[in-house]
Amino acid sequence: MLRIKHSAQILALMVCSTLLSVHAATSTTNAPTTPPPIINFTKQKNVQEFIDKMVTQYHFSREQLNIWFTQAQYSQRTIELMTRPFEAKPWYQYQPHFTSPQRINGGVEFWHKYADVLKTVEQRTGVPPEVIVSIIGVESQYGTVSGQFSVFNVLATLSFDYPSRAEFFSKELSEFLILCREQGWDPLLIKGSYAGALGQPQFMPSSYRYYAVPYAANTNKVNLFNFEPDVIASIGNYFKRSGWVAGQPVAVLAKVTGTKYQQLPAIAGKAKLQKPTITLAEFRKNYGVTPDGHYPDDLKAIFLVYNLENSDEYWLGFNNFYAITRYNVSKHYALAVYQLSEAIKVQYEKTYPTNSTSETK
Numbered sequence: 001m002l003r004i005k006h007s008a009q010i011l012a013l014m015v016c017s018t019l020l021s022v023h024a025a026t027s028t029t030n031a032p033t034t035p036p037p038i039i040n041f042t043k044q045k046n047v048q049e050f051i052d053k054m055v056t057q058y059h060f061s062r063e064q065l066n067i068w069f070t071q072a073q074y075s076q077r078t079i080e081l082m083t084r085p086f087e088a089k090p091w092y093q094y095q096p097h098f099t100s101p102q103r104i105n106g107g108v109e110f111w112h113k114y115a116d117v118l119k120t121v122e123q124r125t126g127v128p129p130e131v132i133v134s135i136i137g138v139e140s141q142y143g144t145v146s147g148q149f150s151v152f153n154v155l156a157t158l159s160f161d162y163p164s165r166a167e168f169f170s171k172e173l174s175e176f177l178i179l180c181r182e183q184g185w186d187p188l189l190i191k192g193s194y195a196g197a198l199g200q201p202q203f204m205p206s207s208y209r210y211y212a213v214p215y216a217a218n219t220n221k222v223n224l225f226n227f228e229p230d231v232i233a234s235i236g237n238y239f240k241r242s243g244w245v246a247g248q249p250v251a252v253l254a255k256v257t258g259t260k261y262q263q264l265p266a267i268a269g270k271a272k273l274q275k276p277t278i279t280l281a282e283f284r285k286n287y288g289v290t291p292d293g294h295y296p297d298d299l300k301a302i303f304l305v306y307n308l309e310n311s312d313e314y315w316l317g318f319n320n321f322y323a324i325t326r327y328n329v330s331k332h333y334a335l336a337v338y339q340l341s342e343a344i345k346v347q348y349e350k351t352y353p354t355n356s357t358s359e360t361k
Helices: 020-024 045-058 062-071 076-082 091-098 101-113 115-125 129-140 151-160 163-183 205-210 228-241 280-287 319-325 331-351 353-359
Strands: 251-256 289-291 300-307 312-317
Touching (some): 045 151, 076 151, 091 300, 091 331, 101 129, 129 331, 151 163, 163 205, 251 331, 280 289, 280 300, 300 319, 300 331, 331 353
Antiparallel strands (some): 251 289, 251 312
């Protein structure tokens, strides 16, 4: 991977979290039985149209773009991983991977090492240390697994040979090339996830450009690859701009009575998560859903169903749960991040009781 000392300042937009740590262990297994096709990207009409856009709108060199695309290689492995995302697994198989003792203990040590930075970022953004640490744990196992795919190859493959997501990834390829120009990177040398995500927080290129911020006030450069203060500051900034509210709950187990809860969108199979709009008072009165604990009646939530091996588990997700889904739209992802964060916090307070008095809420 290209080693980047503080890179140029960037503000970031959307994160497509790839959970690449799940696939890292299998990246050399389950190889395709037939060799991947050899594709000359420059011969494709959609590639030439993309090059035309980059030249006219963003003033790239046509000659340079053709050189890069001539060297681009089709990534069959990317297509394989995109067609069977880990988030599609049932909750009872998905959840244990992200709340393992290894991730919990790793999170405790990461928190301890960067406690001062995490405390400062919490003061700036309202996002507690355990949530930021959990994101890094889920995304890159605390910086140890951040991807070994050529980002240019991945984004070219998904932009021009993966029609169902071509529009999204074509935009990310544009952002990636602009990002490389801003940072002075060679696009062919940058490594990331099988979906083109970058660095320890696994920001997509647009997010790197629009959300990443430096930790230090006296610099305009940001390094999400190997400078943890910038990683922490950028995740905090991402959540703050996604609507995170300091001191508010994330999610809680729920109890259901009767059958009216079956009318709620989560039961009806509507996959797209919306911002919370139903108050807890309305959940109790109209749907027979009550939180496991005491919460204000006017607190708004969304109803969530998770599949256990032989039954279902019900949750209520609040505004901060929705904020986590702006990082990754999967409800599995959001609850896994929350549960890991809680486990890390509990273990941290046991391991470092003196520090945790002033560092946690």
